[in-house]
Amino acid sequence: MKSLVIAVKDAKIHLKDRKAILMMILMPIILTVILGSALKGVMGGGSMSETVLGVYSPESNEMAESIIRALGGDGLAITVERAESEKQLLDWMEEREVHVGLLLPDEWDPDTERAIILPTTGQETTATLIRQMIETFAQMSQAIAHSTTTVMAEAAALSSDGRVDMEAIQQELTTSIEKVMNEQRTYVSEPALEESVSSMQYYAAAMAAMFLLFNAMAGGKSFHQEKRSETLSRLMMTPTSVRSILTGKFIGAFLFAWIQFLIFMGATHFLLKVDWGPSILQVLFITFFYIFSVAGLAMVVAAFTTNEKMADIVGTMGVQVMALLGGSMLPLSLFSEVMRKIAMAMPNSWALTSYTSIMTGTSWSALWLPAGVLLGVGIVSIFICSIRLGRRIA
């Protein structure tokens, strides 16, 4: 009970500290916006979500109309805007009313003439994707056309003998081709697992993992602050055991980390439209174990430092190294094999990979290992610190 009183008091003190709020809650949101936007082009996945494609086709033909229909179809999240003239399309692009421009020449035929794709600044990846879609569509159309020609020629040869009903074959082919042409297709290949989240999603998870680590620093500092201000001595003069005090400090760090995470998750979801995945329960599950390990690390900082300044230095350095090696600054997908192995020693890396897995949809069984590792980190930290801190303050 007294541990809970100490924990609530610690959480209240944290929440009243404007600097801490700025650092722990506002900062990760700002960094998510900056890093998520800056690395949008590099990370790919999810960048098609708001694409507006401006199209100018002077004289429409069947092929041009088919490609425009395919691009604007359901499931691709592309809004097609038809321009009246080439100038209008270029004006739209200058005013950034469209993300990518598509110029289809007169009587466009993918065999003889190329479509011109013009990206606005920062939309190069989207433009590449659209180009790939057009090429795929064109190749498919050409393949059907060539196949049809070949089949018809062969059939015509056979029909001279009176063995084939040309009219029936022609009818059947026309029906099949129309069906294929009208079928909606998504010409984006399935991305690799680590790159399957958008940059905003990745950095929301990365910043959550990194800034929860800062709790370790704050928790360690809070212990030294109590020591400096003599409130720890006063606590020791009350009939409160050392174990209750240490448990209270641990729960305090745990509680504040939860508040921090829930605010961050809410802000990224509602303000930045970050999709944390189909299972909120899985997110909370892995967060529980991660926060447990972080609260344990807070006690490590308190136990192995002698004053606030030292806790500050050790904590800041530790967080930065862990953030760098654990993938919170640069995506883990860019890491070499060796670096990926090193990352596995960082608790934030386990949390981050779990979050990104949850975002793309994962099974509960896949989360047992990271949860176990994080629980282990927490237990070992608490064990070591309770011995060292207990001796120190008793």
Added chain:
Amino acid sequence: MLTLTDVKKSFGAHEVIKGISFQVEKGESFGLLGPNGAGKSTLISMICGLIPNGAGEIRVNGKLVGKHLKETKQIIGVVPQDIALYPTMSAMDNLMFWGKMYGLSGKKAKARAKEVLNIVGLTERGKDRIETFSGGMKRRINIGAALMHEPQLLIMDEPTVGIDPQSRNHILETVKSLNEQGLTVIYTSHYMEEVEFLCKRIAILDEGKLIVSGTKKDLNNRLAGGIVLKLTVGTLHPSFIEQVKKLNGVEKVIVQTAEELDVHLQSKMEIVADVILLASQSGVVIHNMQLKEANLETLFLQLTGRSLRE
């Protein structure tokens, strides 16, 4: 209420408490007087169970502190020398927190915090953060935190350090009133006037030893006559000091500085004229002369040859 028997404490090879024994009765106000470094705070820490005593025994209400730590802590309320409060929390929240640390439930802690705010005269400021308070107000809440669980024994470790006279008076009046209501008080200070005002019995500590203890009357009786003639002169001549010492009725002569001399007298005797005569014969120019009643400061000076505030 409190019994100390031959209590000792060493930090490494340095012995800071050298066999102290005294008793404090229920409802008493007991003063611990001594200069900085005399061992007052260490002694208090041992009574409160914050640090273990090296030898001897400390009993609170008959219970050994080391053995029944939880019970003895519940009996004692401690006002530490430093302001041990959470600056970003309100006075009310601080008081409630400390009350809960002594086992008060949320409801009881709230009701008691209101009472305590009234006792320390800060009802109007209950919702304000401690960091917005003046030094004196912080000190008052610091005392209030120790009163939350209605202790039987209140131990105050220099509770008026660095505050304005108005706040000091308020604190002293509050403590006196609490003692009159039956609360046992142990008050430590190096301000002898505070101890004289509050305490019926006094113990004087120096370098970890109890050099004297007793009621104010007992201590006054130990004073050499109780009168001090304070002289401020141009330059002190050794021959003048020797001649003053030989005057009839002079108990002791203490040279304070090169220009200041305290002459302790056995009683109010008419020796001023003799001193003036000796000074003029020795060529010593007297700038100032004061006759003062002896007090605890004088006693400490007599016993140790040093000032309380050194």
